[in-house]
Amino acid sequence: xxxxxxxxxxxxxxxxxxxxxxxxxxxxxxxxxxxxxxxxxxxxxxxxxxxxxxxxxxxxxxxxxxxxxxxxxxxxxxxxxxxxxxxxxxxxxxxxxxxxxxxxxxxxxxxxxxxxxxxxxxxxxxxxxxxxxxxxxxxxxxxxxxxxxxxxxxxxxxxxxxxxxxxxxxxxxxxxxxxxxxxxxxxxxxxxxxxxxxxxxxxxxxxxxxxxxxxxxxxxxxxxxxxxxxxxxxxxxxxxxxxxxxxxxxxxxxxxxxxxxxxxxxxxxxxxxxxxxxxxxxxxxxxxxxxxxxxxxxxxxxxxxxxxxxxxxxxxxxxxxxxxxxxxxxxxxxxxxxxxxxxxxxxxxxxxxxxxxxxxxxxxxxxxxxxxxxxxxxxxxxxxxxxxxxxxxxxxxxxxxxxxxxxxxxxxxxxxxxxxxxxxxxxxxxxxxxxxxxxxxxxxxxxxxxxxxxxxxxxxxxxxxxxxxxxxxxxxxxxxxxxxxxxxxxxxxxxxxxxxxxxxxxxxxxxxxxxxxxxxxxxxxxxxxxxxxxxxxxxxxxxxxxxxxxxxxxxxxxxxxxxxxxxxxxxxxxxxxxxxxxxxxxxxxxxxxxxxxxxxxxxxxxxxxxxxxxxxxxxxxx
RNA sequence: GCCCCGGUGGCUCAGUGGGUAGAGCGGCAGCCUCGUAAGCUGUUGGUCGCGGGUUCAAAUCCCGCCCGGGGCUCCA
Numbered sequence: 001x002x003x004x005x006x007x008x009x010x011x012x013x014x015x016x017x018x019x020x021x022x023x024x025x026x027x028x029x030x031x032x033x034x035x036x037x038x039x040x041x042x043x044x045x046x047x048x049x050x051x052x053x054x055x056x057x058x059x060x061x062x063x064x065x066x067x068x069x070x071x072x073x074x075x076x077x078x079x080x081x082x083x084x085x086x087x088x089x090x091x092x093x094x095x096x097x098x099x100x101x102x103x104x105x106x107x108x109x110x111x112x113x114x115x116x117x118x119x120x121x122x123x124x125x126x127x128x129x130x131x132x133x134x135x136x137x138x139x140x141x142x143x144x145x146x147x148x149x150x151x152x153x154x155x156x157x158x159x160x161x162x163x164x165x166x167x168x169x170x171x172x173x174x175x176x177x178x179x180x181x182x183x184x185x186x187x188x189x190x191x192x193x194x195x196x197x198x199x200x201x202x203x204x205x206x207x208x209x210x211x212x213x214x215x216x217x218x219x220x221x222x223x224x225x226x227x228x229x230x231x232x233x234x235x236x237x238x239x240x241x242x243x244x245x246x247x248x249x250x251x252x253x254x255x256x257x258x259x260x261x262x263x264x265x266x267x268x269x270x271x272x273x274x275x276x277x278x279x280x281x282x283x284x285x286x287x288x289x290x291x292x293x294x295x296x297x298x299x300x301x302x303x304x305x306x307x308x309x310x311x312x313x314x315x316x317x318x319x320x321x322x323x324x325x326x327x328x329x330x331x332x333x334x335x336x337x338x339x340x341x342x343x344x345x346x347x348x349x350x351x352x353x354x355x356x357x358x359x360x361x362x363x364x365x366x367x368x369x370x371x372x373x374x375x376x377x378x379x380x381x382x383x384x385x386x387x388x389x390x391x392x393x394x395x396x397x398x399x400x401x402x403x404x405x406x407x408x409x410x411x412x413x414x415x416x417x418x419x420x421x422x423x424x425x426x427x428x429x430x431x432x433x434x435x436x437x438x439x440x441x442x443x444x445x446x447x448x449x450x451x452x453x454x455x456x457x458x459x460x461x462x463x464x465x466x467x468x469x470x471x472x473x474x475x476x477x478x479x480x481x482x483x484x485x486x487x488x489x490x491x492x493x494x495x496x497x498x499x500x501x502x503x504x505x506x507x508x509x510x511x512x513x514x515x516x517x518x519x520x521x522x523x524x525x526x527x528x529x530x531x532x533x534x535x536x537x538x539x540x541x542x543x544x545x546x547x548x549x550x551x552x553x554x555x556x557x558x559x560x561x562x563x564x565x566x567x568x569x570x571x572x573x574x575x576x577x578x579x580x581x582x583x584x585x586x587x588x589x590x591x592x593x594x595x596x597x598x599x600x601x602x603x604x605x606x607x608x609x610x611x612x613x614x615x616x617x618x619x620x621x622x
Numbered sequence: 623g624c625c626c627c628g629g630u631g632g633c634u635c636a637g638u639g640g641g642u643a644g645a646g647c648g649g650c651a652g653c654c655u656c657g658u659a660a661g662c663u664g665u666u667g668g669u670c671g672c673g674g675g676u677u678c679a680a681a682u683c684c685c686g687c688c689c690g691g692g693g694c695u696c697c698a
Contacts, residue, residue: 024698042698075698087685089698112698200691208633217671217689327623332691434692516655543655551659563657577658584658622633622648 001047001055001092004040004076006120007066007128011038013074013110013118024090024111033108037068038120040076041096043089047134052092055134056099062130063105070106073097074118086113160191161412163385167400169412180409182431186382187411189437202433203486204333210557211620212482213334220278222331222338224479227620228609229507234341234478236505239604240373241343241475242318248365250316250345255296257321258287265302265453266295276325278338289323293344294471298453301348306457311467312358313348313457322477334483335438341478348450348457348467355445355468356398363405363426366441366474370428373603374481375502380488381428381440383410391423402426421448422471430484433491440476440484445469489557500557500580504603507610509596510537511558513549515565517541523564526574526589527612533593534605540614554579560592 012032039059063071075093084092090112101107110116122128162175162183172191177184207213212230216223226234246252258280259266277288290296297315306313321339330336347362349355370376383406385399392399392414403410422444429437450456450466459465475481489499503509510530514523523539530537540549546563553561561577568574576587576595587595610617 077696077698084698086698093698110698116698204691215690221689329623329693513658515657518655545654545661546657548656548660549658554659561658565657567657575658619632619648 001044001051001134002042003055003059003132003134005059005062005130005132006038006040007068007123007125008036008038009121009123010034011036011072011074011118011120013116015111015116024113031108031110033070033072035068036070036072036108037063037066038072038074040074041093042075042077043084043092047084047088047092049092049095051134052095052099055096055132056103058132058134059100060103060105062132066128069104070108071100072108072110073100074110075112157416159414159416160187161414162187162409163399163403163412164409165403165407167396167403172411175409182379183382183409183411185431185435186384186429186437189431189435190384190411190413199434201333201335201436201487202490203335203483206486206490207334207482208621210486211622212486213479214621220338221328222326222336224334224337224339230482232507232606232609233482233501233505236604236606237373237475237478237481238318238320238341238343239606241369241478242316243604244365244369244373245316245343245345245474248314248361250314250347252316252318253297253300254317255293255300256290257319257323258289259295261286261288265298276327278323278325290319291322291324292342292471293317293319293322294346294449297344297346298449298455298469301346301455302453306348306455306467308350308457308459308465311348311350311457312354312470313467314345315347316343316345318343334479334486335432335436337477337479340480342473343475343478345472345474347470347472348455349470350457350459350465350467352395352445352468355470356395358470359443359445360401360405362443362470362472362474363402366428366443366472367405369475370440373475373502374485376430376484376488378407380484381430382437383408383426384413384429384439385410385424385426386413386415387424388415388418390418395424399424418447422446428476430480430487432484432487433494438476438480438483440480441472441474442476443470443472446471498580498582500559503559503596504600504605506557506559507536508538508553508556508558508608509535509600510560510562510592511553512537512539513546513553513561513563514539514541515546515563519564519566519569522569526562526564529589530593531607533597535593535596536608538608538610538612538614542615550577560596562592 010032012030014030037059059071063069073093073096075089093109093112097107097109160172161169162172163169164175172187177187207230210229211227212233213224213226215221216225242252261279262285277291280287280289297317301313301315318341320341322342322344323339326336326338331338345362347355347358349358370381371378383403385402387399399412425442425444427439427442429439431437446469449469455467455469456464457467485501485505489501493499500506512523512527514520520539520541523541527537527539540553542549544552550561550563557579559579561579562568562574563577564574572588573586574589574592575584576592577584
């Protein structure tokens with residue numbers, strides 16, 4: 001509870017309008033009082049009867065000193081950023097007035113819940129203005145575990161720049177964003193200019209309509225359910241990213257999802273990471289659910305025998321899941337979750353030179369995964385680089401090198417001091433249809449954790465040394481990858497294009513529609529032929545008109561739609577509706593197979609996640 | 623976390639000066655056997671998010687909670 005006490009000659013206030021439903025009724029619209037103490041009062045979350053009693057006592061003491069016997073309790077929200085709920089606040093403010101009255105004072109109260117105007121004349125003596133803060137007595141264990149880094153982040157001041165291709169570091173407000181609209185949106189988002197959008201994010205509607213994923217009311221918010229089509233898309237992406245990271249040279253490992261809160265290295269690291277955790281109790285121990293693969297991999301590296309010859313040492317894990325208890329209001333669809341799938345790749349490096357070289361390789365790897373795998377265009381994502389001033393002063397060339405690799409200007413955030421465990425961090429950020437930015441790929445140079453976890457390698461001279469650790473998620477969370485694919489598709493649709501999924505991720509790549517039952521057998525044979533070439537093909541055998549089935553295939557974003565009837569059976573030539581290019585082309589089965597194979601190339605393949613015949617499929621949504 | 627908006631059949635939504643719930647789509651049944659973006663008819667289906675309160679009577683009013691969306695300026 002906060003109270004600003006003003007010893008006043010007079011106060012006059014007027015009710016303007018009700019601010020909340022709970023506002024107190026009042027017959028008097030205007031009130032003025034003389035020779036009194038005005039108590040601007042605000043009730044904070046956690047205040048209770050006992051807080052009120054102590055406040056009343058403190059007020060009494062002050063009033064006695066001032067020799068005042070008249071007070072006005074004036075509800076005033078602005079004294080705190082941590083307000084109690086209105087109903088509770090009203091209750092306690094009434095109670096406060098009663099308590100003060102019970103101590104023998106004349107108590108007036110300004111109605112709660114109104115926007116009011118007031119004029120006040122405050123006496124000039126030294127004790128006329130007093131501020132009181134009454135905090136509730138601590139209840140055992142009531143305090144939430146908030147990491148130090150979270151608190152630090154709120155205090156940290158950042159400087160924002162754009163680093164252009166010529167290596168100029170330009171303060172954001174002076175940069176000409178012409179031709180860099182996406183970067184402007186990104187900068188606006190990061191520096192938190194207010195946005196006025198009021199719609200359900202497009203990808204949320206799509207993820208449900210396309211039966212990819214959905215909210216699961218039976219779980220904690222931000223923990224989703226994945227329908228067969230979504231599970232397919234997700235596991236294809238997982239496989240793709242994993243293959244790419246192994247190709248780059250990482251060793252794939254697996255580590256537990258929960259860790260002991262009391263483990264010395266872990267508890268210190270927790271305090272350096274800006275996220276809240278899920279807590280799991282088992283017997284009398286507390287565990288937290290991992291929010292990345294760091295713990296498992298670091299503990300593994302701690303116990304390993306590592307020579308400088310083994311560096312850079314690359315370890316990879318697909319964390320399914322990583323858990324972060326994000327604030328309730330932050331959760332949205334596939335963009336921000338509490339349980340998500342994150343590829344996490346660490347690299348132990350001997351020194352900064354090796355780290356920079358490695359970072360560059362991973363930068364290229366990440367870019368390839370976004371453009372080749374997610375099929376994002378380079379205009380779809382923006383580069384952000386964040387570093388401490390000191391790092392930039394010593395490694396400016398390297399930072400400029402990253403921007404050159406990107407091929408367009410990047411947003412820069414500079415910190416005066418190092419509050420996190422890293423000195424440099426870069427990200428690729430996707431900007432969605434509501435102007436919101438989300439980090440996809442990212443990498444960091446960690447200068448703290450090797451020491452914290454006791455991770456060492458032996459150098460040429462036989463000396464134990466601490467390596468630098470890079471933390472990279474080459475794609476970002478898999479869910480977020482799907483979010484960006486869907487948002488991109490919607491963006492395309494808004495520009496008059498055909499929304500679609502990358503062909504290799506499409507649950508149905510080819511749909512066959514027999515004109516009648518008569519051709520079902522023939523259609524099945526075609527499907528067998530196509531399926532044998534690792535193409536997901538299905539058959540819409542439902543008793544609907546051809547037109548209707550084509551309509552639904554379009555709606556489902558099926559890439560190739562083939563109507564099968566007598567003409568096809570006779571000639572062997574298929575009329576293939578190429579949805580993305582809005583045309584109908586004539587192809588033999590073999591040519592159709594080649595068309596699809598030439599586009600998916602060597603991407604991972606998994607079979608159709610549903611019965612081949614649509615008549616045998618349930619509907620999960622809609 | 624706080625504020626605002628929303629939650630009615632599987633989906634999209636209508637229905638609030640309190641009087642016992644509707645439509646379209648889907649599902650099911652039937653007709654139609656169909657040639658590239660919604661064929662026709664019938665029928666099924668609802669603890670009106672959950673809990674409490676007010677009332678003779680609550681989807682509707684009040685309180686709390688849960689879930690979704692948006693915002694974090696304002697607000698005692």
